[in-house]
Amino acid sequence: xxxxxxxxxxxxxxxxxxxxxxxxxxxxxxxxxxxxxxxxxxxxxxxxxxxxxxxxxxxxxxxxxxxxxxxxxxxxxxxxxxxxxxxxxxxxxxxxxxxxxxxxxxxxxxxxxxxxxxxxxxxxxxxxxxxxxxxxxxxxxxxxxxxxxxxxxxxxxxxxxxxxxxxxxxxxxxxxxxxxxxxxxxxxxxxxxxxxxxxxxxxx
DNA sequence: CCACGGATTGGCT
DNA sequence: GCCAATCCGTGGA
Numbered sequence: 001x002x003x004x005x006x007x008x009x010x011x012x013x014x015x016x017x018x019x020x021x022x023x024x025x026x027x028x029x030x031x032x033x034x035x036x037x038x039x040x041x042x043x044x045x046x047x048x049x050x051x052x053x054x055x056x057x058x059x060x061x062x063x064x065x066x067x068x069x070x071x072x073x074x075x076x077x078x079x080x081x082x083x084x085x086x087x088x089x090x091x092x093x094x095x096x097x098x099x100x101x102x103x104x105x106x107x108x109x110x111x112x113x114x115x116x117x118x119x120x121x122x123x124x125x126x127x128x129x130x131x132x133x134x135x136x137x138x139x140x141x142x143x144x145x146x147x148x149x150x151x152x153x154x155x156x157x158x159x160x161x162x163x164x165x166x167x168x169x170x171x172x173x174x175x176x177x178x179x180x181x182x183x184x185x186x187x188x189x190x191x192x193x194x195x196x197x198x199x200x201x202x203x204x
Numbered sequence: 205c206c207a208c209g210g211a212t213t214g215g216c217t
Numbered sequence: 218g219c220c221a222a223t224c225c226g227t228g229g230a
Binding site: 050057081087089139141180183 | 209210211212213
Binding site: 082083084086 | 222223224225226227228
């Protein structure tokens with residue numbers, strides 16, 4: 001963990017680039033939440049892009065609302081939404097102010113604070129050694145493991161609570177691309193990106 | 205005010 | 218593979 005912290009926090013200039021460039025380059029970076037003396041962290045292994053201008057699946061597609069206004073900020077903020085009456089999902093706002101572009105964090109590979117993540121998500125110890133692969137292998141699971149909910153929406157990702165650290169550079173040949181999961185409109189856009197063969201993906 | 209459905213998950217058939 | 222859970226944001230009357 002120490003060498004990841006030494007790598008340094010991603011700055012506003014990283015987030016304020018074109019949506020799909022940010023989405024692809026977030027793979028391999030380290031998502032971090034400082035939780036008291038605990039550092040919860042995981043390597044980002046799966047993401048999806050959402051674009052307010054022409055992507056009908058994006059929450060920002062119908063314009064600014066109270067819920068989605070943070071999506072229209074310039075890049076570098078956290079957007080958290082609540083869905084299906086049960087789950088939270090977290091996104092990284094990208095691009096320029098007014099664009100409504102964001103990257104959904106769909107899955108991470110746990111790195112530190114794993115005992116706390118297990119407690120947050122299951123309320124007990126792991127039953128077996130396969131259950132670790134069910135800890136953060138989806139957007140709702142990741143938010144639950146990290147203890148993130150709507151109260152965290154709007155956080156500045158260059159501050160000291162929730163942020164992303166530079167990590168390993170993933171080669172193009174190791175990045176998989178597919179249609180996005182769980183949407184009913186703009187279904188053809190190939191805007192899901194993932195690290196091929198990583199065991200913590202929400203799907204293969 | 206009310207109706208609808210969702211960027212998901214887990215349990216049951 | 219199918220489907221219920223369960224809240225609330227959003228849009229239309």
